[in-house]
Amino acid sequence: MKTFSDRLKHARLLRGHTQEELARLARISQSAIGSYESSLRQSSRSARKLAQVLKVELEWLETGKGSMELPLDGYDLSNTLPPANVAEPSQRAGRKPRPQAPWPFPNISPSHFDALTQDERNMLEALVQTYIETAQARRSLKPRRKQN
Structure with a gap:
């Protein structure tokens, strides 16, 4: 595959995404x-x-050099995901499972997260959960403006 467009389409189809899903x-x-x-x-x-x-490897996608696949010792965060049916509703029969989202923290590398102990990960998860619940509660308590 000689071009960025060829590599992008190949990787998208290989991963089973539509253009809309990838976007x-x-x-x-x-x-x-x-x-x-x-x-x-x-x-x-x-x-x-x-x-x-x-x-996929960024260099491969951009230039075609190197391997397309991430190294086997790449980031595997599957052991940090909650048990099934905790964070996501169960899949309906016959539906394709949702792909995992990209790493959500632009200022924190996965390697820094991987370096945390299990206790530190649990503490971080509790902190994030508390923050989200507090933010949602604050939004629901904001007074609504009267409409004339």
Whole structure:
């Protein structure tokens, strides 16, 4: 595969995503994905997000050099996910499972997270859960403006 557009489309199809799904997961427009795949746009600043979502090496996606697949010793955060049915509702029969979202913390590398002990991860999870619950409660308590 000689071009960014070829590599992007190959990786997207290999991972089973539609253009719409990839766009949603990478938080860019579907038309941008279509433009990249049809060579109307060249690789972009979005390449890092696309590589994360597609779980491919960034250098391969951008240049075609190296291996497409991430190394086997790459980040596996599956042991940090909650048990089934805790965070996500169960899948309906016959539906394809949802792909995992890209790493959500732009200022924290996965290697820093991986270096935490299990107790530290549990504390971090409790802190984030408390923050989310507090933010949601505050939003529901905000007074609504009267409409005339």
